Amino acid sequence: MKKLMLATILAGAVALPAMAADYTIIAPANPGGGWDQTARTMQAVLQDEGISSSVQVQNVPGAGGTIGLAQFASQNEGNANALIVGGYVMVGAILTNNAPVGLDAVTPIARLTGEYEAIVVPAASPIQTIEELVEALKADPGAVSWAGGSAGGTDHIAVGLLAKAAGVDPTKINYIAYSGGGEALAAILGSQVTAGISSLGEFVAQIDSGTLRLLAVSSEERIEGVDAPTLKEVGLDVVLQNWRMVAAAPGLSDEQKAAVSADIEAMVKSASWQEQLATKGWADTYLAGAEFDAQLAADITATETVLKDIGLVK
Amino acid sequence: MSAFDFLLQGLATASDPMLLFYALIGVTLGTAVGVLPGIGPALTVALLLPVTYRLDPAGSLIMFAGIYYGGMYGGSTTSILLNTPGESASIITALEGNKMARKGRGGPALATAAIGSFVAGLIATLLLAFLAPHVVKLALVFGPREYFALMVLAFVTVSSAFGDSTLRGLTSLFLGFGLACVGIDQLTGQARMSFGVPDLLDGIEVTTLAVAMFAVGEALAIAALGNTGEDKVHAVKGSVWMNRSDWSRSWKPWLRGTFIGFPIGAMPAGGAEIGTFLSYATEKKLTKHPEEFGHGAIEGVAGPEAANNASAAGTLVPLLTLGLPTTATAAIMLAGFQQFGLQPGPLLFATNPELVWGLIASLLIANAMLLVLNLPMIGLWVKLLTIPKPWLYAGILLFATLGTIGANPSTFELGMLLVFGLVGYGMRVFGYPIAPIVVGLILSPMAEQQLRRALSISQGDWTVLLTSPIAAVMLGIAALALIVPLVMRMRGRGAVLSQLAGDED
Amino acid sequence: MSLKQYEIQRRPDWAALIIAAGLAVFGAVILWDSARLADLGGYSGVGPGTVPRVVGIGLILLAVWTVAAALRGDFPERPRQQPAPVLWIIAGLAGQLILLKIAGFSIATGVLFALTARAFGKRNLTLTLPVGIAISFVVWIVFSQLLMLNLPAGPLEHLFFGGAR
Numbered sequence: 012m013k014k015l016m017l018a019t020i021l022a023g024a025v026a027l028p029a030m031a032a033d034y035t036i037i038a039p040a041n042p043g044g045g046w047d048q049t050a051r052t053m054q055a056v057l058q059d060e061g062i063s064s065s066v067q068v069q070n071v072p073g074a075g076g077t078i079g080l081a082q083f084a085s086q087n088e089g090n091a092n093a094l095i096v097g098g099y100v101m102v103g104a105i106l107t108n109n110a111p112v113g114l115d116a117v118t119p120i121a122r123l124t125g126e127y128e129a130i131v132v133p134a135a136s137p138i139q140t141i142e143e144l145v146e147a148l149k150a151d152p153g154a155v156s157w158a159g160g161s162a163g164g165t166d167h168i169a170v171g172l173l174a175k176a177a178g179v180d181p182t183k184i185n186y187i188a189y190s191g192g193g194e195a196l197a198a199i200l201g202s203q204v205t206a207g208i209s210s211l212g213e214f215v216a217q218i219d220s221g222t223l224r225l226l227a228v229s230s231e232e233r234i235e236g237v238d239a240p241t242l243k244e245v246g247l248d249v250v251l252q253n254w255r256m257v258a259a260a261p262g263l264s265d266e267q268k269a270a271v272s273a274d275i276e277a278m279v280k281s282a283s284w285q286e287q288l289a290t291k292g293w294a295d296t297y298l299a300g301a302e303f304d305a306q307l308a309a310d311i312t313a314t315e316t317v318l319k320d321i322g323l324v325k
Numbered sequence: 326m327s328a329f330d331f332l333l334q335g336l337a338t339a340s341d342p343m344l345l346f347y348a349l350i351g352v353t354l355g356t357a358v359g360v361l362p363g364i365g366p367a368l369t370v371a372l373l374l375p376v377t378y379r380l381d382p383a384g385s386l387i388m389f390a391g392i393y394y395g396g397m398y399g400g401s402t403t404s405i406l407l408n409t410p411g412e413s414a415s416i417i418t419a420l421e422g423n424k425m426a427r428k429g430r431g432g433p434a435l436a437t438a439a440i441g442s443f444v445a446g447l448i449a450t451l452l453l454a455f456l457a458p459h460v461v462k463l464a465l466v467f468g469p470r471e472y473f474a475l476m477v478l479a480f481v482t483v484s485s486a487f488g489d490s491t492l493r494g495l496t497s498l499f500l501g502f503g504l505a506c507v508g509i510d511q512l513t514g515q516a517r518m519s520f521g522v523p524d525l526l527d528g529i530e531v532t533t534l535a536v537a538m539f540a541v542g543e544a545l546a547i548a549a550l551g552n553t554g555e556d557k558v559h560a561v562k563g564s565v566w567m568n569r570s571d572w573s574r575s576w577k578p579w580l581r582g583t584f585i586g587f588p589i590g591a592m593p594a595g596g597a598e599i600g601t602f603l604s605y606a607t608e609k610k611l612t613k614h615p616e617e618f619g620h621g622a623i624e625g626v627a628g629p630e631a632a633n634n635a636s637a638a639g640t641l642v643p644l645l646t647l648g649l650p651t652t653a654t655a656a657i658m659l660a661g662f663q664q665f666g667l668q669p670g671p672l673l674f675a676t677n678p679e680l681v682w683g684l685i686a687s688l689l690i691a692n693a694m695l696l697v698l699n700l701p702m703i704g705l706w707v708k709l710l711t712i713p714k715p716w717l718y719a720g721i722l723l724f725a726t727l728g729t730i731g732a733n734p735s736t737f738e739l740g741m742l743l744v745f746g747l748v749g750y751g752m753r754v755f756g757y758p759i760a761p762i763v764v765g766l767i768l769s770p771m772a773e774q775q776l777r778r779a780l781s782i783s784q785g786d787w788t789v790l791l792t793s794p795i796a797a798v799m800l801g802i803a804a805l806a807l808i809v810p811l812v813m814r815m816r817g818r819g820a821v822l823s824q825l826a827g828d829e830d
Numbered sequence: 831m832s833l834k835q836y837e838i839q840r841r842p843d844w845a846a847l848i849i850a851a852g853l854a855v856f857g858a859v860i861l862w863d864s865a866r867l868a869d870l871g872g873y874s875g876v877g878p879g880t881v882p883r884v885v886g887i888g889l890i891l892l893a894v895w896t897v898a899a900a901l902r903g904d905f906p907e908r909p910r911q912q913p914a915p916v917l918w919i920i921a922g923l924a925g926q927l928i929l930l931k932i933a934g935f936s937i938a939t940g941v942l943f944a945l946t947a948r949a950f951g952k953r954n955l956t957l958t959l960p961v962g963i964a965i966s967f968v969v970w971i972v973f974s975q976l977l978m979l980n981l982p983a984g985p986l987e988h989l990f991f992g993g994a995r
Contacts, residue, residue, distance in 0.1 A: 070732075077523060111523070153784050153873050185872065187512075197467075203469065203782065495892060502885040510878040517864070541923070544919060545916050550911075550912070719942075719958075727981070731980070743924065750916070755845065756905070781874035784873045
C-alpha cells in the first residue's frame with residue numbers, strides 16, 4: 012500500500028510538464044552584489060513584462076562564481092529553464108582558482124550590462140592628472156598604493172594592464188585588495204592609499220561632490236557626461252569593461268537556445284528593463300550571438316596573459 | 326525648514342494608520358525570517374525587499390525600515406531561548422541570555438533585549454539624523470592600522486569568555502584561527518587549506534559554524550545525557566516581566582551598548598559583532614555582580630543587544646552620507662533605496678531631504694513597532710520552553726538546518742554543519758568554551774587582512790602601527806587589559822579572578 | 831573532593847591525550863599547507879603563509895600544554911555520556927543530507943525531525959515521521975512559496991505545487 016502511494020506521488024511529479032518559460036536564475040554570489048542584483052532585476056522585469064510567469068532566483072555563492080557555475084553546469088544539462096548570471100570577474104576567477112568548470116561548459120546567451128573602470132585620487136592628493144600618477148608609478152611602483160576590489164578581480168587586472176602599458180613591471184604594483192567596493196572607497200576617501208580603482212558607478216557620487224578626483228576611465232572612447240580622458244588618450248593601451256552576462260544550461264538544442272535568446276532580447280528591449288538600468292546607473296551593453304562569443308573568447312585570452320604577468324596564475 | 330521640522334513632518338506622515346499597518350507587517354516579516362538561525366539580516370532584507378516594491382513610496386519605505394530592524398532584532402530571541410544564535414551579532418547574546426532562560430528568567434532576558442534594542446535604536450537613529458555628517462568624518466580616519474588595533478582590542482575581549490581554564494579557552498580560540506585560514510586569501514587570491522575542494526575556497530561560513538556549535542552541538546550534548554534526571558530547564562520562574570533590580574541593572578548597559586555599537590557600526594569595516602564583543606567585555610568589567618557572568622547576568626544581554634541594534638543604525642551613516650555600502654545588508658539596502666529614487670551619497674541630505682527624513686521617521690516608527698510587537702510576545706515565546714524535549718529539539722534542528730539550506734542549498738554546507746556539530750558536542754563534553762572558536766573565526770581574517778594592508782601601504786614598516794595615535798591608544802588599552810589580570814592572577818594565584826571568570830561557555 | 835575522585839584523576843586522561851593529538855595534527859596540516867603557498871607578501875613582508883604558520887605553531891604548543899594537563903589530570907570530570915541518542919541525531923542529520931536533493935526538503939527534514947525526537951525518547955516513528963514531514967511541509971510552503979526562499983523541492987512538493995525542478 013505504501014509503495015503504491017509512493018509510486019503515485021512519484022508518477023505525479025514526473026507527469027507534471029515543465030511549464031514554458033518558468034525560469035530559475037542562479038546568482039553565483041551572495042545577496043547584495045552585482046550579480047545578485049542583476050538576477051533579481053531580471054526576475055522583476057521578466058515577470059512584469061509577462062515574458063515568464065514565474066522566476067526564481069537562487070544564490071549559490073562562492074569562489075568568484077565558480078562554485079555556482081560548476082553546480083549549474085552539472086545539474087542542468089539540457090534544461091532550457093535554467094539561467095545563470097555571470098560576468099568578467101568569473102573569467103579571472105576561473106583562472107586564478109584553477110576551476111574545473113569553465114565558461115565553455117555553459118551556453119552564453121548575451122552580455123547585458125557593463126561598467127568601465129575609473130581611476131581616482133582623493134581631492135586632497137597632490138596628483139592632478141593621470142600622467143602624474145603614471146610618472147609616480149614609474150619612479151617608485153611600491154610607493155603608489157592602489158585600493159580596489161578582490162585580488163585577481165577586474166580592478167587588479169586593470170592596474171596590471173596599466174602598469175604593463177606604462178612599461179612598469181606588473182609584479183611590482185602595490186595593490187591593496189578590499190573585499191567590497193565600499194571598504195575600498197572608504198580607504199580612498201580617507202587618503203589611506205595613493206589611488207583607487209573601481210567601476211565608475213562606485214565613484215560617481217563622490218566625483219560629483221568633489222571629494223574624489225577622476226583621473227581616467229578605461230573605455231574605448233570618452234564617456235558622455237564624464238569629464239576625464241580615456242587611458243588610450245594618454246597613450247596607455249588599456250580598454251577594459253566589467254561586463255555582466257546571462258548564460259543558459261549546456262546541451263541545449265538550437266531551438267531551445269533560440270527561445271531563451273528571444274526571451275532575453277525581449278527583456279532587454281522592454282521599457283521596464285531600460286528604466287531599471289537607468290535607476291541603477293548600469294550601461295546597456297547588450298551583445299548577443301556570434302559577436303558576444305567572439306568577445307568572450309578574446310577576453311579570456313587577454314585575461315590569462317595579464318594574470319600570468321601579475322603572477323597570480325602560473 | 327530645519328532638520329527638526331523635516332523630522333516632525335516625516336513622523337506626521339508616517340503616523341497614518343495604513344502606514345503604521347505596513348510598518349507592523351514589515352517588522353513581523355523581518356522578525357519571522359530573522360529568527361531563523363543561519364539567516365542573517367542581509368538575506369532577510371534581500372528576500373523581503375521585493376515585497377515592498379508593490380507599495381507606494383511612503384508605504385514601501387516604512388515597510389522596508391520595519392524589515393531591516395526586524396531582521397536585526399530577530400536573532401536575539403532564538404539566541405536567548407534556544408541557544409542558537411541566528412547570526413554573528415547575536416552570538417554574545419546567547420552566552421548570558423540562554424543561561425538566564427535556563428534558570429526560568431527567559432522573560433526578563435527577552436524583555437531587556439527588546440527594550441535595549443528599542444532604546445539603542447531610538448538613540449542611534451536620532452544620532453544618525455543629526456550627527457551623520459560628523460560621525461562619518463571620524464569613521465574615515467580609520468585606516469588599516471586603526472582597524473588592526475581595533476581587532477586586537479576585540480581579541481582581548483574574547484578572553485572574558487574563556488571560562489575557568491586558560492588552556493581550554495586558548496585552544497578554542499586557536500581552533501577558530503585555524504578554521505579561519507581556510508579559503509582564498511583576500512589579499513593575494515591564493516587558496517589556503519582548501520585541498521582542491523572548490524566549496525572550501527570561500528572559507529567557512531560564520532553562521533554555519535555558529536549554528537553547528539550552538540544548536541547542533543547543544544542538541545547532541547543534551548541528548549547524550551539521556552533521560553536520566555529531571556529537566557533542568559524551567560520555563561518561567563518568578564515574573565515573566567523585568568523586576569526593579571533588572572531595570573536598574575539594565576539601563577546603563579543599554580546606554581553604554583548604544584554608544585559602543587553606533588560608532589563601530591558607522592565604521593566602514595567595523596561590523597556589528599565587534600560592538601557586541603566590546604560591550605560584553607565592558608559590562609563584565611563594570612558589573613557589580615561579576616559572579617553572575619557565565620551564569621546568566623542580565624547586563625551581558627542588555628549591553629550587547631543594544632550594541633547590536635545601535636550598529637544597525639550606525640551602518641546607515643556611511644551608506645546615507647557617502648553612498649558606501651559597508652556590509653552585505655547595506656549593499657542590498659542601497660539597491661532598495663535606488664528603487665525609491667533615493668541616491669545615497671554626499672549630496673543626499675541637501676538634495677533629497679524629504680526622502681531622507683521620511684526614511685529616518687520610518688526607522689523611528691519601525692523601531693517603536695518592534696517593541697509593540699515583541700513585548701506582548703514574550704509571554705508566548707517563553708512557553709516555547711515548556712514544549713517537551715523531543716519535540717523542542719526536533720524543532721530546533723529543523724529550523725537550524727532550514728536556515729543553512731535557505732542561505733546556501735548545498736549538501737556540503739549541511740555536511741559541515743554535521744561535522745562542526747560533532748566538534749561542538751566534543752568541546753562541550755570536555756569543558757571547552759564555545760564562544761572563542763566562533764569569535765576567532767570572525768576576527769582573525771579581519772585582523773590579518775588589516776595588518777597586511779597596513780604593512781603593504783607602509784612598504785613593510787611595522788612602526789606605522791604605533792605612529793597613528795588612535796591605533797597606539799587602542800593597542801595600549803589592549804595590552805593593559807591583557808597584562809593587568811595576568812599579574813593579579815600571578816599574585817593571588819587567581820582565587821578571586823577565576824571566580825570572576827565564571828565557568829564554561 | 832573525595833579521595834576516590836582524586837585517584838581517578840591521577841591516571842593519565844586518555845581522552846585528553848587524543849584531543850592533544852588532534853590539535854597537533856591540525857597544526858601540522860596548517861603548517862604543511864602554508865609551506866606550499868607562494869611567497870606573495872609583496873610590499874608588506876607578511877605573505878599569505880605567515881599567519882597560518884603562527885596559528886599552526888600555536889596549535890602545536892597548545893597540544894603540548896594539553897598533554898601536560900592530561901598527565902596531571904587537570905581535565906574536569908565529565909558526565910556519563912550515552913552514545914545511542916547521539917547516534918540517532920547523527921543519523922538524522924546524515925539522512926537529511928542524503929535525502930535532501932532526492933526527496934526534497936519536507937521528506938528529508940521530516941526524517942531529521944523524527945530521528946531527533948527518537949533520540950530524546952519518542953520512539954514511535956509511525957507517529958513522529960508523519961508529524962515531522964507535515965511540519966516541514968508547512969515550513970516549506972511558508973518559506974519557499976510566500977517568502978521566495980529557495981528550498982529544494984521533491985515529489986511531495988511537486989505533487990501540491992507542480993512545476994518541474
